[in-house]
Amino acid sequence: MDLINKAIQWLLAPAQWEGSGGLQTLLGQHLLFTVVTVAIAGLIAIPAGWAIGHTGKGREIAVGAAGIARAVPSFGLLILLVLIFGVLHKPEAAVLTFVLLAIPSLLAGAYTGFEAIDRKTIDAARAMGMTEWQILFKVEIPLGLPLLVGGIRSAVLQVVATVTIAAYVNLGGLGLPIITGLNLRRFDMVLGGALMVAVLALLLDVIFALAQKLAVPAGVGGVKKKMPGKVALANEADKDTNKSPGYLKSNEKEMS
Amino acid sequence: MIEFENVSKHYVDGTMAVENFSLTIPARKTTVFVGSSGCGKTTLLRMINRMVDPSSGSIRIDEQEISTKPAVALRRSIGYVMQNSGLLPHFTVAENIATVPRLEGQSRKSSRVRALELMETVGLPASMADRYPHQLSGGQQQRVGVARGLASDPNILLMDEPFGAVDPIVRAELQQELIRLQQELDKTIVFVTHDIDEAFLLGDQVVILAAGAQKLQVGSPSEIIEDPANDFVASFIGTDRGARALSVKHTPHGRVLVDSQGRTQGRLIEDGSSS
Numbered sequence: 281m282d283l284i285n286k287a288i289q290w291l292l293a294p295a296q297w298e299g300s301g302g303l304q305t306l307l308g309q310h311l312l313f314t315v316v317t318v319a320i321a322g323l324i325a326i327p328a329g330w331a332i333g334h335t336g337k338g339r340e341i342a343v344g345a346a347g348i349a350r351a352v353p354s355f356g357l358l359i360l361l362v363l364i365f366g367v368l369h370k371p372e373a374a375v376l377t378f379v380l381l382a383i384p385s386l387l388a389g390a391y392t393g394f395e396a397i398d399r400k401t402i403d404a405a406r407a408m409g410m411t412e413w414q415i416l417f418k419v420e421i422p423l424g425l426p427l428l429v430g431g432i433r434s435a436v437l438q439v440v441a442t443v444t445i446a447a448y449v450n451l452g453g454l455g456l457p458i459i460t461g462l463n464l465r466r467f468d469m470v471l472g473g474a475l476m477v478a479v480l481a482l483l484l485d486v487i488f489a490l491a492q493k494l495a496v497p498a499g500v501g502g503v504k505k506k507m508p509g510k511v512a513l514a515n516e517a518d519k520d521t522n523k524s525p526g527y528l529k530s531n532e533k534e535m536s
Numbered sequence: 537m538i539e540f541e542n543v544s545k546h547y548v549d550g551t552m553a554v555e556n557f558s559l560t561i562p563a564r565k566t567t568v569f570v571g572s573s574g575c576g577k578t579t580l581l582r583m584i585n586r587m588v589d590p591s592s593g594s595i596r597i598d599e600q601e602i603s604t605k606p607a608v609a610l611r612r613s614i615g616y617v618m619q620n621s622g623l624l625p626h627f628t629v630a631e632n633i634a635t636v637p638r639l640e641g642q643s644r645k646s647s648r649v650r651a652l653e654l655m656e657t658v659g660l661p662a663s664m665a666d667r668y669p670h671q672l673s674g675g676q677q678q679r680v681g682v683a684r685g686l687a688s689d690p691n692i693l694l695m696d697e698p699f700g701a702v703d704p705i706v707r708a709e710l711q712q713e714l715i716r717l718q719q720e721l722d723k724t725i726v727f728v729t730h731d732i733d734e735a736f737l738l739g740d741q742v743v744i745l746a747a748g749a750q751k752l753q754v755g756s757p758s759e760i761i762e763d764p765a766n767d768f769v770a771s772f773i774g775t776d777r778g779a780r781a782l783s784v785k786h787t788p789h790g791r792v793l794v795d796s797q798g799r800t801q802g803r804l805i806e807d808g809s810s811s
Contacts (some may be wrong), residue, residue, distance in 0.1 A: 406621025
């Protein structure tokens with residue numbers, strides 16, 4: 281308890297919020313890394329996931345690749361990439377690490393969103409004379425959106441928790457007080473940094489939970505008599521998103 | 537008029553869905569494909585709007601070979617009504633009905649007017665226009681499906697077991713509605729069902745199919761009941777049982793017709809006039 285009080289005192293001390301190395305700068309760096317990474321990963325994974333979902337092809341490859349990407353330890357990869365790219369390209373190495381981390385969730389969100397749509401709905405759209413692009417934009421993307429936002433939510437949470445390691449290679453972010461504190465044996469600083477990351481992750485989770493609700497198209501929100509498959513899959517995806525805060529919590533414990 | 541000529545469809549795994557099928561479907565009449573599941577009747581139907589392309593043979597609509605037409609344009613010119621309505625869950629009733637006119641570039645306004653007009657045609661109150669499909673009963677959804685099939689005023693309407701998923705009372709009501717609509721609209725309807733009673737009720741021409749889309753008998757309901765082609769057809773349509781196996785019973789008040797269970801089904805008014 282004492283440690284938590286000290287950590288909070290450390291967080292609230294005006295000195296932490298001053299100057300170029302203040303917490304507001306670290307927070308900005310942390311968010312920038314997260315946004316840039318998820319955006320790049322999204323540009324790659326979302327169209328790819330939609331292509332898989334629309335054509336039904338390449339699913340096994342995607343699942344396999346996503347599995348491998350999930351199994352790669354981010355910290356090891358970051359160090360490896362910094363060594364390969366050279367110290368002048370540390371930001372690129374970090375962004376690539378986090379992009380690889382974000383891709384599996386985004387990919388899964390994009391294609392499970394399509395797979396959850398009743399095949400009959402798509403068949404009817406095609407039989408009415410929609411082109412493949414019209415099916416994509418008028419039917420599949422709107423109906424697949426809630427699960428895609430779920431995937432984004434999951435990716436953002438994983439990345440926001442993992443960007444903490446960027447400080448190990450001197451790129452700043454909220455990992456900096458954690459690492460500096462460990463070296464200085466200043467555990468109030470370590471816990472303060474960890475608390476910041478945790479609060480940030482929880483805030484983002486709440487924002488994306490709301491976005492996920494808003495992403496449900498009108499007409500689909502009510503009783504889903506016609507789409508039992510969709511409900512089941514949505515629950516599965518929820519489970520998936522819930523993993524991230526858990527993962528974050530265990531991290532936090534380790535660090536304190 | 538729709539013509540099938542020596543049409544076959546086989547899949548890569550070797551299954552023959554349709555084998556050497558030929559048939560002429562007359563214009564402005566209702567033709568019903570009836571058979572047990574897996575006999576290829578839905579495949580035949582979906583060949584007409586190129587949802588399935590035949591492996592060999594040709595299909596012509598009004599003398600024109602359909603494989604030469606772009607599939608998307610062909611599908612927009614043909615109405616399609618499916619089981620469970622296949623409505624887009626995120627479109628309102630009016631938007632669902634107006635899908636094809638909107639795809640064809642009609643304005644939001646004029647296609648809505650058309651949608652409201654069609655809702656009246658199929659017996660839906662205009663107040664439902666802005667509801668979503670899940671807020672409607674099964675029968676109402678099916679009416680929306682029919683209205684959507686009619687939206688571009690197609691000459692041909694394909695119906696794939698459209699009333700298969702609604703309860704018997706609603707089904708009877710929808711069948712009567714379809715008969716009424718057909719009297720008004722005079723479309724070429726191709727209807728798929730596994731229910732022989734539905735086939736005889738709605739069909740001008742009934743095609744009884746067995747596995748591989750093999751034609752067992754083609755004819756009007758009267759022709760088929762009066763002269764079933766073989767024992768299988770006779771048993772499939774049930775001439776040996778129920779309300780189709782009638783016998784005359786003499787009563788003090790005249791002759792009546794009784795079914796195979798001995799229940800009186802009707803009175804024989806005039807002897808022999810039907811021949």
